[in-house]
Amino acid sequence: MADLFSSIVGSQVAKRVGVPQPTRLRRHVPGGPLCEGPVLVAGGGRFAEGIAAWLDGLGIPTVRNVDDQTRTGTTVGAVVLDLSAATDPSELDQLRVLGAPAVKALARNGRVVLVGTDPATVTDVGASATQRALEGVVRSLAKELRHGATANLVLASGDARDAVRSAVEFFLSGRSAYVDGQAVRVGTSTRTDTDTDPLRPLAGKVAVVTGAARGIGAEIARVLARDGATVVAVDVPPAGDALAAVANEVKGTALQVDVTADGAGRRIVEHAKGRHGSLDIVVHNAGITRDKLFVNMDEDRWGAVVDVNLRSILRMNEAILGEGGISDDGRIVCVASIAGIAGNRGQTNYGASKAGVIGLVTALSEQVADRGITVNAVAPGFIETEMTARIPFATREIGRRMNSLQQGGQPRDVAETIGWFAQPGAAGVTGQVVRVCGQSLLGA
C-alpha cells in the first residue's frame, strides 16, 4: 500500500519538476504499417494461433516464443499474450515468463495487448478470479511502460475471433495512441461482411455526428470521412458557418438542428436517408458544461446540461432506432467523460449527465443487440482543445501530465476510437466505455 502512493506520487512529482518532453505518439496513417517491428504472440489461449496467422497475412513478422525473441536481439514492436485459457492463478506466471523479456525489448510506441476471457462468462470461481487478475496486470504494467508504449486488455466471451482480432488490431495500431490501461469486453456477433477495404473500412456507410462544427466533433467528422463514410455534420444554427466549413471539408452535408429540439431525431433520420440513402452510424457528441458548485447550482445550469448531454440522446434515439431509422448492424457511439466515471468538483450536473450516458450505453446495448446494432461510448480525459487551452499554464501542465503517457490527448485520438467502434469488424464490441485518457490517474 505504501508503494502505491510513493511510486505514483513520487514519479508525478519528479515529472513536474523536470517537465521532460513527452514522447511523440505514433498515430494512425492510412495504409501505413499496423505497428513497427516484430510482434511476439504467445500464450496458450484459443486466440493466439489466429492472431499470429492474421499478422502473418498482413506481412508483419511474428515471433512465437521468448527464445526466438532473445535470438533476434532486436526491439519488439508489440507483445500479444493470450491467457484466455488460464483457469488457475498460478498460470498468471506465464505472463512474466513469456512477456517480461519481450516487454524489456519493447520499441518506442510499442504495444502490450493481453487477451483473456471475460470473467463474467466463467463459472469456476478460480478461473474467474484468474481472468479478472489480468486487469490488475494491465493497469499496473501500463503505468510502468515508457516512451509512448501502452498496455491494454481484450476480454472475450466465447469464440469471439472476429471481435478479438478487431480489438487487437485497434490496440496495436496508432488509432489507440492515447488509449492506455483499458479493458474491453468483446463477444460474438452475426457479422457476415468480413471483407472491408482496410483503407476505407467505413466505405458505403452514412454517419451522423452531432456537435460537429468544432473541436472533437469536427475531428470525428474528419476521421469518419477519411475512413470512407459519408458524413452528416450536425450542429446548432448559430454555428452554421463553422458547420458548413466542416461539412465541405469532409465532402458531406450539414444539418442545422438543435439536438434538444422536438423532432431533432426525425430530422436527422430524414436528412441522412433523404440525402444519402441510409443511416448507419450515429455519434452523439454534442455536449455542454455549465459548472457551479452544487450548493449554488441553478435550475438553468442543471437543466441545460442534463438536457443537451443526456435527455436529447434518449429522445433522438426514439426516431433513430424506430421504424425506418438506423440500419440493422448500425452503430451508436456516445461521448461520455472521465467526469462521468470519477466525478468532478463543480460538475454535479455534468457528471450526472455523463454517468447517465454510460447507463444509457449499458442498457441500450443489450436491447438492440438482436438487431446487430452496437452501442458504445468513449470517455475522454485531458484532450488538447480550445477549452483546455484556456486553462492557466501551470495547472494545464499538471493536468495534461497526470496520466501514464505524460501528455494531453488530441481530438483525433477520441475520433479514432469512435472510428474503431464504427467498423464492421467491431460488430462484437458493444456496451463498452473506452477511456481515451492516456491512463489518467483519475478514476473511480
Place this chain on the structure above:
Amino acid sequence: MADLFSSIVGSQVAKRVGVPQPTRLRRHVPGGPLCEGPVLVAGGGRFAEGIAAWLDGLGIPTVRNVDDQTRTGTTVGAVVLDLSAATDPSELDQLRVLGAPAVKALARNGRVVLVGTDPATVTDVGASATQRALEGVVRSLAKELRHGATANLVLASGDARDAVRSAVEFFLSGRSAYVDGQAVRVGTSTRTDTDTDPLRPLAGKVAVVTGAARGIGAEIARVLARDGATVVAVDVPPAGDALAAVANEVKGTALQVDVTADGAGRRIVEHAKGRHGSLDIVVHNAGITRDKLFVNMDEDRWGAVVDVNLRSILRMNEAILGEGGISDDGRIVCVASIAGIAGNRGQTNYGASKAGVIGLVTALSEQVADRGITVNAVAPGFIETEMTARIPFATREIGRRMNSLQQGGQPRDVAETIGWFAQPGAAGVTGQVVRVCGQSLLGA
C-alpha cells in the same frame, strides 16, 4: 473537460502549498448517536418513508422538506435523498431542489446519502440512465464537500428495505468515516433475525481474521470483538507472540497457520468449530507485497504474492464453504486494494492478486447466494500504518492528501467497513467492493 482538470489539479496544488490541517473525522462510538443534528429525508422513492420512520424510532430528528429545513436555521447532520423512483433525467433536478439548501447547511462531518435503484435491474433505457446518473452526482458532490463530510450512494434492487436501511445506517454513521464517493448495490435477502443488539450486532458470531497479528488485521480483530464476535486470530507461526497478544486483547483465540499451507482452511474450520462451536465470519486479510518492475520481476516475487493474496483464499474457501464449514448466512470478506482497481507501478504481481480477489468476490457471491452467505471486499486506499509511516515525509504528505478528505485513513476505518459487511442487517449486501480511501483521486 477543461474544468475537470483545472479544478481538481488547482485545488490539489493549493492544498499542497497551504497544507491545512485536515478535519478530524467523526468515528463510530458504540452507543453514541448515529449522526449529529437533524436529518433531511426527502425524495419520492420507495424507501424515504421507511428511512424517516426508522430514524424517528432512533430518536433522531428528521425534516421532510426543504422549507422545514430553512425554517430551522440550524445545521443539518445529514441529507438522505431517495430518487429510486426517478425514471427520466429531468427528475434529477429534484436532487438540486430538495438537496442543495440542506447541503449548504451541512454540519462538519455531515453526510449526504443518495438512494437509487440499481440501473442493472431497470429495463427502460431512460430510467436506467437516470439511475446511473446518480453515481455521477455523488462522485462529483463528494469532491465538493468539506470538513469531513461525505457523499455516498445506495443502489437497491427491488424492495430491499432491510439492506437499504443497513447501508444508509453505515453511511450516516462514523463507521464510514473514510468511505466517500462510493456506490453500493444492495438487494433483498431471506434474513429473518432482524433484532440485533445495536451495541453488539455480531453477538454470538464466531469470526476468523487472517493476518491478524498486526496492522489492519489486528484492528479488524478488535472491531469485530468490540461488536460482539468471538474472534479467531490467524497468522503465521513467526508472528506468534504478536498474534497471541492480539488474541488475548480481544478475548479470542490464536491459531498459528500459514494461509498458503495445505489444509489451512480445514484447520481454520476445525479450530473455530472445535473451540467456539461455529464459524460465521471469515475475513481474508493476510497479504504481502513484493514490488519490482514487471521487466525485472522474478518467479519468487510473482509467485509469493499471487499465492498468499489470491490462491490461498481459493484453497481455504474449499474447506470453509464445504460440508461442515461456514454457517448458512455466513460472511466472507476479502481485503482487496486500490492497486487491484487502478493498478500500480511496480506492482503487476500485487495488482494481479488484488484484481483477482475482486473477481473472486464477484463470482463467488453469486454461487453462494442461495445459502445466504455474502461475499464482499474492501479496497483500502492510503491507510496510516507502519508501512506508510516509512514513506519519506513529502511523498507521504502528498499521498495522504490525494483524496477528498485530504488525509490518510486509519486501520479502524477498514475494519469498520468489514464490521458492517459482517452484520446480520447487511444480508442483502453481496458481491460489493467498497473502497475505503476518502475518495482517492486514483482509479480506473
